[in-house]
Amino acid sequence: MTPPTRRKALHALVATAATAALAPVARAAAPLAGGSGLGVHRMKLGTFEVTTLLDGFIELPQAVLQGNPEVIQRALDAGRVIMPIRTAVNCFLVNTGSKLVMIDCGGAKMLGPTAGRMPQALAAAGLELGQVDEVYITHMHGDHLHGAVAPEGAKLFPNAVLRIAKADVDYWGSPAVEAAAPENQKGRFVAAKRAMAAYGDRLQPFELGAELVPGIRSVPAVGHTPGHSCYLVSSGNARLLLLGDTMHVGPVQFARPEITVMFDFSQDQARARRQELFEMAVKDDLLVGAVHLPFPGIGKLRTRDGGGYTYEPIAWQMY
Amino acid sequence: MTPPTRRKALHALVATAATAALAPVARAAAPLAGGSGLGVHRMKLGTFEVTTLLDGFIELPQAVLQGNPEVIQRALDAGRVIMPIRTAVNCFLVNTGSKLVMIDCGGAKMLGPTAGRMPQALAAAGLELGQVDEVYITHMHGDHLHGAVAPEGAKLFPNAVLRIAKADVDYWGSPAVEAAAPENQKGRFVAAKRAMAAYGDRLQPFELGAELVPGIRSVPAVGHTPGHSCYLVSSGNARLLLLGDTMHVGPVQFARPEITVMFDFSQDQARARRQELFEMAVKDDLLVGAVHLPFPGIGKLRTRDGGGYTYEPIAWQMY
Numbered sequence: 001m002t003p004p005t006r007r008k009a010l011h012a013l014v015a016t017a018a019t020a021a022l023a024p025v026a027r028a029a030a031p032l033a034g035g036s037g038l039g040v041h042r043m044k045l046g047t048f049e050v051t052t053l054l055d056g057f058i059e060l061p062q063a064v065l066q067g068n069p070e071v072i073q074r075a076l077d078a079g080r081v082i083m084p085i086r087t088a089v090n091c092f093l094v095n096t097g098s099k100l101v102m103i104d105c106g107g108a109k110m111l112g113p114t115a116g117r118m119p120q121a122l123a124a125a126g127l128e129l130g131q132v133d134e135v136y137i138t139h140m141h142g143d144h145l146h147g148a149v150a151p152e153g154a155k156l157f158p159n160a161v162l163r164i165a166k167a168d169v170d171y172w173g174s175p176a177v178e179a180a181a182p183e184n185q186k187g188r189f190v191a192a193k194r195a196m197a198a199y200g201d202r203l204q205p206f207e208l209g210a211e212l213v214p215g216i217r218s219v220p221a222v223g224h225t226p227g228h229s230c231y232l233v234s235s236g237n238a239r240l241l242l243l244g245d246t247m248h249v250g251p252v253q254f255a256r257p258e259i260t261v262m263f264d265f266s267q268d269q270a271r272a273r274r275q276e277l278f279e280m281a282v283k284d285d286l287l288v289g290a291v292h293l294p295f296p297g298i299g300k301l302r303t304r305d306g307g308g309y310t311y312e313p314i315a316w317q318m319y
Numbered sequence: 320m321t322p323p324t325r326r327k328a329l330h331a332l333v334a335t336a337a338t339a340a341l342a343p344v345a346r347a348a349a350p351l352a353g354g355s356g357l358g359v360h361r362m363k364l365g366t367f368e369v370t371t372l373l374d375g376f377i378e379l380p381q382a383v384l385q386g387n388p389e390v391i392q393r394a395l396d397a398g399r400v401i402m403p404i405r406t407a408v409n410c411f412l413v414n415t416g417s418k419l420v421m422i423d424c425g426g427a428k429m430l431g432p433t434a435g436r437m438p439q440a441l442a443a444a445g446l447e448l449g450q451v452d453e454v455y456i457t458h459m460h461g462d463h464l465h466g467a468v469a470p471e472g473a474k475l476f477p478n479a480v481l482r483i484a485k486a487d488v489d490y491w492g493s494p495a496v497e498a499a500a501p502e503n504q505k506g507r508f509v510a511a512k513r514a515m516a517a518y519g520d521r522l523q524p525f526e527l528g529a530e531l532v533p534g535i536r537s538v539p540a541v542g543h544t545p546g547h548s549c550y551l552v553s554s555g556n557a558r559l560l561l562l563g564d565t566m567h568v569g570p571v572q573f574a575r576p577e578i579t580v581m582f583d584f585s586q587d588q589a590r591a592r593r594q595e596l597f598e599m600a601v602k603d604d605l606l607v608g609a610v611h612l613p614f615p616g617i618g619k620l621r622t623r624d625g626g627g628y629t630y631e632p633i634a635w636q637m638y
Contacts, residue, residue: 295635316614318376
């Protein structure tokens, strides 16, 4: 049981978070609420619980998509994608029963006002930042990593270790790599520098493929970045493959997995790994989850008539 | 602005609702939360706001589906529907800027423990029961109407008028009809009797097709019940057709709209009206919403290759 004082503090947190996001709609001719709700979705995965926290959204121009322009346009049309492409930013919180693990942290307010709600969603889920034991990042891009750091630069999760694949830390944390980057790319190193400064020796790099806690294993997905890691979450027969940035624009990249994005470090590796991982998800009938899937960002992939895949979101879970 | 005392009361409500549903997950080897979150989703519709509140779910046996058994089985298989068929129960709250209107109310606890969360979801959305001005019911079945009445039999919304099509009130409120019903069907009249007792002269029947407030109009859909009413919610060019019980099992009835359910009062009328309304939704490019669609229960219908329709849920709205 939660002690009364702690519970009171939680109530206050939840009240603040929920009312901030969903202001009361007063009766009869009163102002509209003006603002959509927080996204919190919880499901069971074997004996684990997986909670998706919606950080917000970012918008992408069509030009991020790389490949045959006609193929891209047809997929955009078929998917009725409106420009700019609005893509969700999800964070996945896994409670294994012994560890509370946050996988990717959203973009904080570093990417503009449309993201950065993860802390409010966490509070609305009845949790405190200090309860998070481990934070796993798929790769060191800002929309996944900025959220691990508080605005003033301290670590957001006071008790957590931060775990990122060594290959990504070596790349994004390298002054030599940053120095060699074109001037207009140097901003992409900010998230890594802030996170490394905030967590210090609480940042513990891992080898791609390692088991990080019982039931959560890194799945190598080098290509989008030099150390891009997916995560396989397993409890009994229930398995969820968190795909990281294996996909950005579902209606295009599920139907035509050969289409890449300009953020991919290696277009060839990213393309090949996407196809392998999608095929594995279908073959092994895995649940998949991804940061840039529509909230709550969990579903199944199926092979599509005519090639490629379709994505079927799960129904809202209630148990 | 909300006065401080009112705001405090709202905070308490929200805190209670949110923590009741999402108990805190304590750190390290502490118990899991055990229970999924409340469903609250808010979107803009023109200048209106539409909030879906998830009441819960109910389970249906395959036998509720009426039609060619092979067609039904193929559609169930194609949709990978698991038995019993779990179907969401959504309620739709429309704020027109001058009226706060609840459309369908869920099943309270009259249908078992898996529904009846609408009041908690309303509180989590920052609203009080007394703020609801009008309650519209699509038809007087328990999973839509029981939720309008408190457990002890009082009206749940103290300041609301309850509006239901006259043809449904005449049917479900008729002692003669009830007396003539088979013994095992008499339980289906309980919801109507409780609601009529609770609301008294605050129950104001309407003629099918009437405009109830500016921007919300009844759309006749007789067939599922004698006075089944859909609702068209319009603000500027934005339009949402709330389909009531025009569908129960999406994977079957979108693909094969000729399949009916045993709850349909007139299978022929229900079938014909479903086909007309689905066709209208496609032709007029309307948003559709339904009580038994997966939460948040709003999307678009498209014609399907090979006949019938497909349903595309909207992405989680953020604004």
